[in-house]
Amino acid sequence: MTELLSTTYTRADEAFDCLQTAIVKGELAPGEKIGELELCSRFNLTRGPLREALGRLESRGLLVRRPHAGVKVVSVSASELMELYRIREVMEGLAARQAAERMTDQEIADLRATLDTHERMIDEAQGQAYYQAEGDYDFHHRIATGSRNTKLAQMLLGDLYYMVRMYRYRLSTSTGRPQRALGEHRRIVEAIAQRDGELAEFLMKRHINAARQNIEKKIQEGEISI
Amino acid sequence: MTELLSTTYTRADEAFDCLQTAIVKGELAPGEKIGELELCSRFNLTRGPLREALGRLESRGLLVRRPHAGVKVVSVSASELMELYRIREVMEGLAARQAAERMTDQEIADLRATLDTHERMIDEAQGQAYYQAEGDYDFHHRIATGSRNTKLAQMLLGDLYYMVRMYRYRLSTSTGRPQRALGEHRRIVEAIAQRDGELAEFLMKRHINAARQNIEKKIQEGEISI
DNA sequence: TTAGTCAATATTGTTGACAATATGACCACT
DNA sequence: AGTGGTCATATTGTCAACAATATTGACTAA
Numbered sequence: 001m002t003e004l005l006s007t008t009y010t011r012a013d014e015a016f017d018c019l020q021t022a023i024v025k026g027e028l029a030p031g032e033k034i035g036e037l038e039l040c041s042r043f044n045l046t047r048g049p050l051r052e053a054l055g056r057l058e059s060r061g062l063l064v065r066r067p068h069a070g071v072k073v074v075s076v077s078a079s080e081l082m083e084l085y086r087i088r089e090v091m092e093g094l095a096a097r098q099a100a101e102r103m104t105d106q107e108i109a110d111l112r113a114t115l116d117t118h119e120r121m122i123d124e125a126q127g128q129a130y131y132q133a134e135g136d137y138d139f140h141h142r143i144a145t146g147s148r149n150t151k152l153a154q155m156l157l158g159d160l161y162y163m164v165r166m167y168r169y170r171l172s173t174s175t176g177r178p179q180r181a182l183g184e185h186r187r188i189v190e191a192i193a194q195r196d197g198e199l200a201e202f203l204m205k206r207h208i209n210a211a212r213q214n215i216e217k218k219i220q221e222g223e224i225s226i
Numbered sequence: 227m228t229e230l231l232s233t234t235y236t237r238a239d240e241a242f243d244c245l246q247t248a249i250v251k252g253e254l255a256p257g258e259k260i261g262e263l264e265l266c267s268r269f270n271l272t273r274g275p276l277r278e279a280l281g282r283l284e285s286r287g288l289l290v291r292r293p294h295a296g297v298k299v300v301s302v303s304a305s306e307l308m309e310l311y312r313i314r315e316v317m318e319g320l321a322a323r324q325a326a327e328r329m330t331d332q333e334i335a336d337l338r339a340t341l342d343t344h345e346r347m348i349d350e351a352q353g354q355a356y357y358q359a360e361g362d363y364d365f366h367h368r369i370a371t372g373s374r375n376t377k378l379a380q381m382l383l384g385d386l387y388y389m390v391r392m393y394r395y396r397l398s399t400s401t402g403r404p405q406r407a408l409g410e411h412r413r414i415v416e417a418i419a420q421r422d423g424e425l426a427e428f429l430m431k432r433h434i435n436a437a438r439q440n441i442e443k444k445i446q447e448g449e450i451s452i
Numbered sequence: 453t454t455a456g457t458c459a460a461t462a463t464t465g466t467t468g469a470c471a472a473t474a475t476g477a478c479c480a481c482t
Numbered sequence: 483a484g485t486g487g488t489c490a491t492a493t494t495g496t497c498a499a500c501a502a503t504a505t506t507g508a509c510t511a512a
Binding site: 009010012048051052053055056058059060061067068080083084086087089090091093094098149150151152154155158159160163 | 319385
Binding site: 035051069 | 492493494495
């Protein structure tokens with residue numbers, strides 16, 4: 001997942017991917033102290049590559065390390081999750097604007113097709129949470145890369161999305177508003193297709209803001225807890 | 227610089243800091259292939275901690291690594307530098323808005339004091355580029371942390387600023403508009419002091435946008451090149 | 453002369469052993 | 483009984499040797 005372009009795949013890369021998905025899927029509980037040798041036996045790794053992977057994950061903020069004290073998965077509060085959405089709002093707004101300016105017609109066609117399959121999944125499967133999340137992730141992923149802003153895509157795909165997905169898995173509940181979200185996605189795509197960057201930015205910001213408020217409400221109502 | 231709070235300072239942290247500053251200061255030329263043992267002898271390190279530091283730096287996008295092929299400092303084009311400023315614009319705009327909502331009165335007072343010393347430096351030293359850059363960095367640093375948005379501050383301080391500083395060193399020229407920048411800084415601080423988040427965000431975005439256009443103009447005029 | 457292949461080499465990736473340190477229990481002391 | 487300190491232990495940080503691979507150069511054939 002890290003460098004698919006690379007010819008070889010080092011053990012450190014393997015360790016990084018294993019740990020990252022394990023953290024995202026919640027298989028490694030946050031706050032729990034976890035030893036290196038335990039991780040080694042669990043993922044069939046040796047300590048060298050493991051430590052290198054731990055360094056990368058720490059650098060990305062997915063876990064914290066105290067010298068000689070071990071490593072634990074980062075535990076984030078509800079307020080911090082809300083802060084993540086504030087960041088997404090401005091960064092993905094920028095991504096949408098630049099995507100409107102730079103995406104190829106082919107990419108836009110693919111994006112539309114993505115939304116069609118997403119719609120089918122919602123109809124057929126009554127919008128199972130997992131596929132909803134994947135569809136949503138795919139949409140935002142395409143816009144991030146479509147921005148042609150290398151660093152922006154790197155920060156969104158390499159940092160923010162993993163944290164957001166971590167919470168999606170942990171809450172094990174989707175936004176619960178698939179039709180509405182799909183409609184918002186469609187309007188964003190239309191703005192991009194019309195090369196209206198300003199409108200695309202506005203719609204994307206409003207879209208993420210709505211998602212944030214939706215989660216905030218659920219948390220306040222006690223439906224979900226972190 | 228990485229974890230000053232931590233009681234102990236591991237060799238890997240040392241390696242990370244050494245390499246990072248070396249990259250930022252341009253002592254390690256971008257694009258140049260550089261061997262691990264050479265780095266070891268140069269910074270009095272062993273390969274273990276060095277490799278861990280290399281992993282972190284790669285994760286932060288300061289260098290690229292190809293398996294069995296070595297590591298080289300990332301070389302970024304002028305257009306990519308401009309993209310960095312686009313990201314800064316939206317992210318620091320958010321930081322300024324949240325700082326206006328959350329900074330303590332003491333922090334705001336300190337921020338004002340920072341600008342005063344910055345003004346003195348400009349007057350006395352006729353604005354030597356290095357101190358200008360440091361003063362500017364300090365200003366943006368305080369607002370990032372003042373946002374109380376952990377992830378936002380982490381991304382700004384841990385990712386973007388190092389890349390921007392890298393270019394500052396490489397161009398070895400400041401923005402060349404110290405007085406104007408100082409005035410913009412002052413207006414941002416006043417907006418924060420009045421707890422006007424919306425205005426602070428607007429002014430910060432305009433400030434960074436102006437800096438970007440300034441550099442863009444210089445590049446087009448051929449004054450500086452990358 | 454040039455292109456391609458093959459092997460030698462140097463560099464990176466990995467592994468296991470050694471040293472340093474934080475944690476936790478136990479005991480003495482207040 | 484509570485607190486403070488000390489010591490044993492287990493875990494992490496570090497190091498040096500080994501294995502695997504990309505690069506470089508020479509050599510051969512077209």
